[in-house]
Amino acid sequence: MSVVAVYSLKGGVGKTSTVVNLAYLAARDGYRTLLWDLDPQGAASFYYRIKPRVKGGARRLLKGRVDQAIRGTDFDNLHLLPADFSYRTLDQALDAARKPTRRVRKLLKPLTKAYDYLFLDCPDSLSTLLDSVFFAADVLLLPVVPTTLSLRTLDQVRAYLHDRARRPPLLLPFFCMADRRKRLHRDVLAAYADGKDGFLTTAIPFASAVERMGLRRAPLPSYDRRSRAARAFETLWTEVQAALPREA
Amino acid sequence: MPKRGPTDIPQGACSFGVPPGADLDAVLAALRGRFRLRAGRAVRRTRRYFDSFDGLLYRAGDVLFEETTGRRTLLRWERLDDQTLRFSLPQQAAPRFARDLPPGACRDALAAVLKHRALLPVAEVRSRARVFRLLDDEEKTTARLHLETDATATDPGSAREATLDARLRVTPVRGYDEARQALCRFLRDDLALPPHRRHPLLAALAALGRTPDEDAARIDVDLDPALRADEAVRRMLLVLLETMERNEPGLRANLDTEFLHDFRIAVRRTRALLGQLKQVFPAPVRQRFRPDFAWLGRATGPPRDLDVYLLRLDAYEQALTPPVRAALAPLRAYLPRRKAREHARLVEVLEAPRYRTLRRDWRAFLETPSPEVPPSPEAGRPLLAVASERIWWVYRKVIRQGEAVRGSAQPEAESLHRLRITCKKLRYLLEFFQRLYRPAAVRPLIRALKRLQDILGDFQDFEVHQQYLLDFACQMQAEAPPPAETFLAMGRLAAFLEQRQEAARKQAVRQFARFAAPKIQQRYAELFADAEAVRPDA
Numbered sequence: 175m176s177v178v179a180v181y182s183l184k185g186g187v188g189k190t191s192t193v194v195n196l197a198y199l200a201a202r203d204g205y206r207t208l209l210w211d212l213d214p215q216g217a218a219s220f221y222y223r224i225k226p227r228v229k230g231g232a233r234r235l236l237k238g239r240v241d242q243a244i245r246g247t248d249f250d251n252l253h254l255l256p257a258d259f260s261y262r263t264l265d266q267a268l269d270a271a272r273k274p275t276r277r278v279r280k281l282l283k284p285l286t287k288a289y290d291y292l293f294l295d296c297p298d299s300l301s302t303l304l305d306s307v308f309f310a311a312d313v314l315l316l317p318v319v320p321t322t323l324s325l326r327t328l329d330q331v332r333a334y335l336h337d338r339a340r341r342p343p344l345l346l347p348f349f350c351m352a353d354r355r356k357r358l359h360r361d362v363l364a365a366y367a368d369g370k371d372g373f374l375t376t377a378i379p380f381a382s383a384v385e386r387m388g389l390r391r392a393p394l395p396s397y398d399r400r401s402r403a404a405r406a407f408e409t410l411w412t413e414v415q416a417a418l419p420r421e422a
Numbered sequence: 423m424p425k426r427g428p429t430d431i432p433q434g435a436c437s438f439g440v441p442p443g444a445d446l447d448a449v450l451a452a453l454r455g456r457f458r459l460r461a462g463r464a465v466r467r468t469r470r471y472f473d474s475f476d477g478l479l480y481r482a483g484d485v486l487f488e489e490t491t492g493r494r495t496l497l498r499w500e501r502l503d504d505q506t507l508r509f510s511l512p513q514q515a516a517p518r519f520a521r522d523l524p525p526g527a528c529r530d531a532l533a534a535v536l537k538h539r540a541l542l543p544v545a546e547v548r549s550r551a552r553v554f555r556l557l558d559d560e561e562k563t564t565a566r567l568h569l570e571t572d573a574t575a576t577d578p579g580s581a582r583e584a585t586l587d588a589r590l591r592v593t594p595v596r597g598y599d600e601a602r603q604a605l606c607r608f609l610r611d612d613l614a615l616p617p618h619r620r621h622p623l624l625a626a627l628a629a630l631g632r633t634p635d636e637d638a639a640r641i642d643v644d645l646d647p648a649l650r651a652d653e654a655v656r657r658m659l660l661v662l663l664e665t666m667e668r669n670e671p672g673l674r675a676n677l678d679t680e681f682l683h684d685f686r687i688a689v690r691r692t693r694a695l696l697g698q699l700k701q702v703f704p705a706p707v708r709q710r711f712r713p714d715f716a717w718l719g720r721a722t723g724p725p726r727d728l729d730v731y732l733l734r735l736d737a738y739e740q741a742l743t744p745p746v747r748a749a750l751a752p753l754r755a756y757l758p759r760r761k762a763r764e765h766a767r768l769v770e771v772l773e774a775p776r777y778r779t780l781r782r783d784w785r786a787f788l789e790t791p792s793p794e795v796p797p798s799p800e801a802g803r804p805l806l807a808v809a810s811e812r813i814w815w816v817y818r819k820v821i822r823q824g825e826a827v828r829g830s831a832q833p834e835a836e837s838l839h840r841l842r843i844t845c846k847k848l849r850y851l852l853e854f855f856q857r858l859y860r861p862a863a864v865r866p867l868i869r870a871l872k873r874l875q876d877i878l879g880d881f882q883d884f885e886v887h888q889q890y891l892l893d894f895a896c897q898m899q900a901e902a903p904p905p906a907e908t909f910l911a912m913g914r915l916a917a918f919l920e921q922r923q924e925a926a927r928k929q930a931v932r933q934f935a936r937f938a939a940p941k942i943q944q945r946y947a948e949l950f951a952d953a954e955a956v957r958p959d960a
Contacts, residue, residue: 175527204496204512223562246595248555248563251510253596287527290511391561 175286176418179294179311179343181304183327187317188350190217190295191384191394195407196315196414197293198393201252205290208244209254212264212303216257218295222247223391224256231260232267240281241288249396253289261297268302275340278303279310300334308335311343312419317350320362320377328371346417348410349377374417376410379403431603433594434504437622438615440588446571449590449613450554456608458557459567467491467551467570471623472516473634474539475672475681480634482535484508485623488516491551499528502621505593517541519678538733540678544634547586547626549573556601564601566593575626584629590615591622647858651808652702652801653792655695658854660788662688662695667781674772676765679729686722693719694850698812701800707787714780721771725764731887732757741918742911749911752904756894809855814950816848821943824934835885838930842878845871859949867945874937877930884923891916 180193190213197209211218216226228235228243235243235258244253268274282292296307308314316331318324328347335342349366353359366373378384381403387394395404440446453459468490473479479486483502488495497513500506509528517523518540520533549570556565573586590609594602609615620628627634645654665688672681693715700708735754739747771777796802823841827833849871856864891912898904 202494204498204510206507206510223560225560245597246563251507290526 175282175289175292176313177282177292177294177311177343178313178315178414178418179296179307180315180317181296181307181331182298182317183300183331184319184324185298187319187324188378188384189298189317190221191387192315192317192350192378192407192410193293193295194218194221194387195393195395195404196411197252197291198249198396199407199411200291200293201249202395204251206288207252207291207293208285208289209247209252209293209295211254211257211295212261212307213257213295213297214259214261214264215297216259219254219256221387221391221393222254224254226257226259228256228258228260231258232264233260236264236267236271236277236281238281238284241284248392257295264303265301268306274302275305275309278306282310300331305338308339308343309341313414313417314343314345315414316345316347317378318347318373319351320349320359320366322358322362325362344417344419345372346374346414347372348374348413351380352377353380374410374413376406376413378406378410431606432504432619434501434506434619435591435593436606436617436619437625438590438592438609438617440590440615442587444588446569446588449615450569452613453554453567453608456612457605459554460557460561462553462555464550464552465491467549469547469622470516471544471546471626472541473544474536475542475677476539477634478535478537478539484535485621486532486541487623488513497523499532500621502623503619505621538679542677543578545623545626545630545632546576546578547573547622548576549586556605558598558601563595564598565595565605567591567605568593570622575629577630577632582630584626584631586626586629589622589625645805645855645857647804647806649805650792650796650801651699651803651805652796652798654805655699655702656788656792659692659695660785662692663781663784663788666692670772674769679733682722682726682729682768686719686726689715689719689722690846691850691854694847695854698816698847698851699800699808701798702808703801704797711780711784711787714776718771718777718780721768725761725768727886727890728757728761728764730883731890732761734883734887738915738918742914746911746914749905749907750915752898752908753894753912756898756901760894760897805855806858809851809858810950813848813851813855814946816844816851817946817950820844820848821938824938828931828934828938833927833931835881838878838881838927841934842875842882845875845878849875863945863949867942867949870937870942874930874933877926877933881923881926881930884919884926888916888919888923891919 178196180189180196182189193209197207201207209218209222211226219226224245224247230239240255244255246252247254268277271277285292294307294311296304314335316328318328332345335345349363352363354363363377367375369375379402381401383394383398383401383403390397394401395407398404399408440449450459469487470490471485471487473486480502485500485502485505486497487500488497495513497509497511497517498507499509501508509531511523511528515522517532519538520529520536523529523532550572552569552571554567554569555563556567558564568591569588570586570591571588573588575584575586576582592602592605592609606617610617624634645658666685669681669685669688672678673685693712696703696708696712696715735757739750742750792801800808820841823837823844827837827841830837849868852864852868852871856868895909895912898908
């Protein structure tokens with residue numbers, strides 16, 4: 175099982191739409207896929223029409239009853255582990271647990287045989303939970319808006335991982351919400367076009383189609399696969415697969 | 423009214439037959455009246471089912487198929503009983519062997535079931551499929567209803583076709599089992615559609631008039647201990663002939679290594695029966711058939727040796743350093759070429775008049791009823807007596823030869839080889855006749871013998887594989903000389919094989935000591951030494 179975490183220190187950069195669409199594409203390709211919505215806001219669960227509620231909440235989850243909360247989505251091969259509002263207290267619960275950093279990895283262990291891909295939608299803070307997610311993930315996918323400020327937060331994440339992570343995941347930043355009408359966006363995209371700093375070459379465009387996903391409550395490629403944004407997610411998925419460390 | 427508990431609908435997928443002539447539109451209208459259904463597009467769907475020649479997946483309770491819906495093809499692996507998904511992969515070309523899949527859990531699991539066997543098409547089902555999603559208040563899918571119509575099953579061997587009845591199949595969505603159960607109950611109770619749990623593959627095979635395990639390897643023959651020996655042996659030989667004939671097409675087409683393996687074993691067993699129980703048939707019969715089967719056995723030797731070499735090469739290479747391994751690449755490339763040549767030679771043998779005549783005459787002889795008056799005193803004795811006597815005789819020969827091996831400080835390859843051959847004969851006899859005795863008594867004997875045979879087999883393989891290396895080197899030199907590094911690396915490989923052979927030699931002596939343990943000796947004596955005293959179920 176490959177574990178792909180999608181994370182952003184900054185909110186509203188298209189993190190959830192990325193994880194929702196990539197998980198859909200993995201399942202559509204035939205892979206047994208699980209999306210774990212770790213964000214207490216429950217946006218990914220909302221997109222997949224699943225109630226953001228886990229019986230027993232964060233504490234029960236940490237005790238290892240992960241698989242009971244898993245739900246099938248509208249799509250074949252794609253399951254979701256919903257968010258729960260109590261996830262906002264996951265940090266305290268983790269801090270109280272033994273070996274908090276290894277906790278998420280341990281929770282995932284029983285799932286490794288059942289799924290080929292696990293996508294994690296992470297909350298946007300740096301915390302004990304994130305340390306644990308970083309420890310469990312093979313790849314950390316980072317959506318970055320092509321602006322100077324966003325690039326700065328990327329550096330912060332990099333520095334954080336460098337200092338803290340004992341088993342750092344492969345860092346894969348990519349540009350998101352890229353708006354070609356904006357000069358700054360164009361300049362930043364041009365500067366990173368050759369994969370500088372490990373950036374993937376796909377940029378997800380700023381598109382109303384992506385914003386409207388909230389109305390359809392479905393992943394974009396499932397109903398509009400020809401749109402520019404859907405095609406961008408498609409190439410992003412190809413790039414992520416190619417970058418993933420191969421299973422032995 | 424019976425209580426409708428959660429248990430009256432079994433787990434997993436459930437199918438409902440739609441009788442021919444039933445009004446599908448009325449069924450759908452009734453469903454819509456009760457449930458919130460959203461219809462997907464009707465699509466053409468093709469499922470191609472695969473299994474090994476001997477039905478290994480089926481026997482493991484699994485179903486593997488390639489499913490094409492529109493332009494997309496997936497490889498899916500389900501459980502046979504409740505159709506739960508085990509694996510699913512994007513698919514470009516149908517895999518022939520487990521090793522053709524991308525590395526990962528699916529490949530490992532498939533390799534564990536198939537070993538060296540190839541996947542062959544079992545059946546193909548083309549249909550028009552439409553998926554209806556059962557929705558809740560959030561418009562979330564809670565169960566799926568698959569309507570399959572205009573389905574045709576095709577037998578890939580005979581290209582025979584059969585039309586399948588329309589069917590509705592309910593599949594669960596994880597975490598929403600109540601919806602699935604409600605849907606199943608409605609179809610069963612309110613619409614009175616007959617439910618069945620049979621996997622679509624089994625339904626397709628049934629329509630084609632086939633059963634899934636018709637090709638399964640069959641070696642056991644029901645034996646009556648009181649049967650006349652010549653008649654019993656004749657029946658067993660007929661089963662072996664059928665095994666040969668069943669494996670012949672796959673062997674000719676070189677589909678995988680196991681066709682040759684099974685064919686060769688059937689030939690060997692035939693020779694063992696003809697040789698070990700020679701008194702039950704008149705001399706002219708033995709003289710007619712024994713040389714021909716020996717000839718056939720010899721013809722299957724070299725291609726099988728090459729197969730074993732190729733199968734073992736990976737393991738051998740693991741013991742060498744990476745540079746030596748790299749230098750062996752020309753050998754790796756040479757072996758399949760050589761295998762192809764040996765295979766072509768074997769096919770020539772199978773096409774030779776001598777083989778065709780052998781097959782025809784052998785079958786004619788085996789199918790002729792035994793003469794009423796036994797042609798020899800041995801032929802007329804009960805099978806149990808003849809079998810026990812022979813097993814006891816061969817067993818004592820194993821002990822005799824084994825003691826000679828144990829007595830020498832450095833047993834020679836020749837004497838270990840003789841011991842191996844005698845062990846093989848004993849093994850065949852035990853396997854042929856185990857049904858005559860208490861299975862629980864014979865099984866431990868076979869296990870102990872097998873352990874000894876395994877180590878003797880290893881010893882022999884290391885010996886033969888060293889000899890082959892010189893032969894390969896000469897041939898490679900003559901065809902397209904590889905770099906000197908390759909020959910040096912082959913020398914290293916030979917040295918490694920010699921080392922392993924030495925280890926096997928010592929192990930063989932130790933293993934024989936275990937085989938000759940008093941407890942096992944006693945068991946042989948009890949079962950076989952006094953045939954008259956031993957009766958089945960005694």
